[in-house]
Amino acid sequence: MKTGQFDEIKSRLKGSVAPIITPFQEDDSLDLETLRDLINWHIESGSHGISVTGTTGEPSSLTLQEREQVMETAIQSVAGRVPVVPGTGSTNHQETLHLTKRAQEMGADAAMVIVPYYNKPSQHALYNHFKAVAQSVDIPLIVYNIPGRTGVNLEVNTLARLKEDCPNIIGVKESNKDFEHVNRVLLNCGRDFLLFSGIELLCYPMLAIGGKGYISATANVLPGKVAEVYNAWEAGNIEEAMQLHYEMMPLNDVLFRDTNPAPLKAALGMMGKIKPRLRLPMDLPSDSIQEEIRTVLNSYGLLNKVGSEMQ
Template identity: 45%
Template structure:
């Protein structure tokens, strides 16, 4: 499968309010050097909600250009407006991304048939591999396993799901109903190993922004049957995973990368920088984990 292993949900570096292309390219290159299996530009971690359409297209194009086919690029292209999602997916296809990551519509709270109609409409307009993204904590709608199975049958472009419910029963049902040929990726760094254990294929990770080699090694150890090593890495990553969500994502990830000297911690409103005392807690975790 093309979308297997550790994929980083890339942060988008900013400099004086604009996309910092030089730093972004350097971050992508470092990820590849560290052995990451794939990259995801313009996801939630990339602050896609505050990117203009022109910036959205720019960020995807930069990523694809810098990667040069060395790893798959799964471009964030979702929206709660179906027409806008079609436009963003077209950006992804035109930029030659390998697939599109499509979040379920947020705020609108569509029904399950409405979710199917949304993804079907995108596929009708722009045919390319889709990974749908289920994250009820941000969208207030849950893409149910039966609906995922219906999507697989009715919309062939839907080849997998990023599951961020944190509910292993639901993830298990998706695999049960959709089969092992359907790509199931953990959407939570906390549940990577459990998801792999029940038949998942990898993760779209936040923590791999700061620890790409470690997350990639966890996924690789599991694939090779080295359960003990995968467990060790799972517990080694656990404090970092918690730290990456000490405040709203991607505030901790960007702050950590700033502490590592890899980029500015600049965010876009309504996200703001950490208070000094919270940053100090984050720094301590990074030091104990060997990141700093």
């Protein structure tokens, strides 16, 4: 891999990379037509990139073939308008290799590879896992660190080693509430390393320390507003970015009253965007939480707007 090989995609990967939900039909089969509609809505609303089959896309509820179908549908639907970064990680090393290679073959701009969940590997094992994945492809990788769901934290020193030894590991999505940790990522990996927030309330603060953007589940509901936080920051309108940050906090809060993406799918169902279906063992939130979601959506005027009018 040549030095500077990934400079072009690094310059394009920024702002709000929306992690799209995976829509299902009433019989729980994939609803790829709705997925295409959602992707077009996101791009028209200003999302700077598209990600599928990450946590919000319920990858553990999909078969390997279905994950490939969702990735291919997304890449074809985007058609180069914005970067596409599918999630290709798994708790299984060989599946991760397969999906990451398939993402490259399909034309993905980069792949996002999660820390393997359930296994709780050591830092040494994590290094070997990510290094093997990186060496198996020629596309850039975004490491995905979400210790609350994987049971293990990818330590800064491990990430720095990977960045040094694998030129195509160009960034990290940190769904990590430890803000000291994320500060040290840039200190140890360098300011050119792409740092994305996966914690909604840290999307704006992450920009202030040198983050490149965020991969926020809330973008599924308010893609335009979520993108505007970055646009305002990049334009130097700090007060506007801060105002948008606080404006969205009630929505951020209610969308995590239950495990993501259950509240999101309930919300999108209320908005008429999808059939609100999850596959077991995931399910929709309780009636009381759904009523709370409805109240918050109504306060944002989201229940009175449908289709392309919604920003």
